Amino acid sequence: QVLDVSDDDDYNLALDQAGEALSCAGRVVVLSGAGISAESGVPTFREAQTGLWARFSPADLASPEAFAKDPERIWAWYHWRRTLIARGGPNAGHHALAQLAEIKSLQTITQNVDGLHQAAGSRRVAELHGNIWRERCSECDHARLVPMAEAQGDAPVRCRDCGAMMRPAIVWFGEMLPQTALVAADAALAEADCVIVVGTSNQVYPAAALVDTAVAGATPVIEINPQETPVSQHVDHRLAASASRALPDLVA
Ligand code: BV8
Ligand code: ZN
Numbered sequence: 001q002v003l004d005v006s007d008d009d010d011y012n013l014a015l016d017q018a019g020e021a022l023s024c025a026g027r028v029v030v031l032s033g034a035g036i037s038a039e040s041g042v043p044t045f046r047e048a049q050t051g052l053w054a055r056f057s058p059a060d061l062a063s064p065e066a067f068a069k070d071p072e073r074i075w076a077w078y079h080w081r082r083t084l085i086a087r088g089g090p091n092a093g094h095h096a097l098a099q100l101a102e103i104k105s106l107q108t109i110t111q112n113v114d115g116l117h118q119a120a121g122s123r124r125v126a127e128l129h130g131n132i133w134r135e136r137c138s139e140c141d142h143a144r145l146v147p148m149a150e151a152q153g154d155a156p157v158r159c160r161d162c163g164a165m166m167r168p169a170i171v172w173f174g175e176m177l178p179q180t181a182l183v184a185a186d187a188a189l190a191e192a193d194c195v196i197v198v199g200t201s202n203q204v205y206p207a208a209a210l211v212d213t214a215v216a217g218a219t220p221v222i223e224i225n226p227q228e229t230p231v232s233q234h235v236d237h238r239l240a241a242s243a244s245r246a247l248p249d250l251v252a
Pocket of ligand 2: 160
């Protein structure tokens with residue numbers, strides 16, 4: 001459910017102030033989560049009713065143990081999500097950020113695996129939790145893009161090099177995040193003049209720790225989320241609106 005707060009005085013005041021913070025900044029960091037893709041028809045994780053975890057348990061689907069137990073089921077779940085992502089494509093929020101990158105130095109740090117920031121034209125994107133359009137071998141180093149023909153099917157694929165099961169190149173619970181993405185995130189945050197946190201419930205670590213650190217520091221933080229999160233009371237500017245509304249408003 002998306003709030004439309006365009007007529008709300010609080011929203012307009014916060015938008016003015018956030019816009020000022022952004023216009024002063026040269027180096028901007030965006031930390032994004034599932035909410036930015038919600039309006040592309042990609043379900044979020046933790047929201048009641050519509051969130052993926054309302055219907056499935058994370059341990060049942062997004063863990064190495066679950067994959068070892070029932071790879072067919074996990075593959076089918078990721079195939080289904082790829083279908084939704086391909087159908088939806090980037091929305092006005094993703095496009096606004098790509099536009100912002102043309103006038104600012106912008107680093108996007110995302111927990112999303114959908115690739116929609118890049119599909120909208122954003123180029124500097126650090127993917128903390130991997131990418132659903134890639135797969136890798138569960139045993140050796142072999143990795144590849146998921147071929148479009150297979151992106152729709154359900155059959156798990158075996159590694160061309162060693163015969164072990166291929167798996168989505170995604171970070172599951174209990175797994176390490178890619179070091180390159182974490183290093184890029186830390187470096188960009190250390191230099192940022194303004195941080196935009198959009199569409200994340202700020203509950204999954206270590207990604208949420210990046211937000212906590214930004215909020216504790218002196219750099220202005222703008223949060224875009226129709227719902228409150230654990231950091232909402234502590235950010236400098238809070239835009240209680242959907243990403244497809246607030247990001248174009250902010251960048252305009
Ligand atoms: C690890 C990928 C080290 C699969 C996902 C500290 C304390 C407690 C626990 C831990 C801790 N540190 C680590 C842990 C354990 C765990 C963790 O954080 N657990 C939490 C839940 C308590 N973390 C890990 O296991 C991480 N690894 O720590 O490794 C290690 C390793 C070995 C041994 C020792 C240490 C790995 C975490 C990766 C998990 N992977 N899934 C997949 O995608 O299939 S998690 C999943 O959550 C997604 O990937 C997603 O990216 C991520 C974050 O969720 P959000 O993006 O925030 O989405 P959510 O649904 O929660 O919220 C959506 C928000 O959008 C809402 O706020 C909503 O209001 C808003 N919204 C809705 N509509 C809109 C909107 N906003 C704007 N516009 C809209 N229209
Ligand atoms: Zn292999």
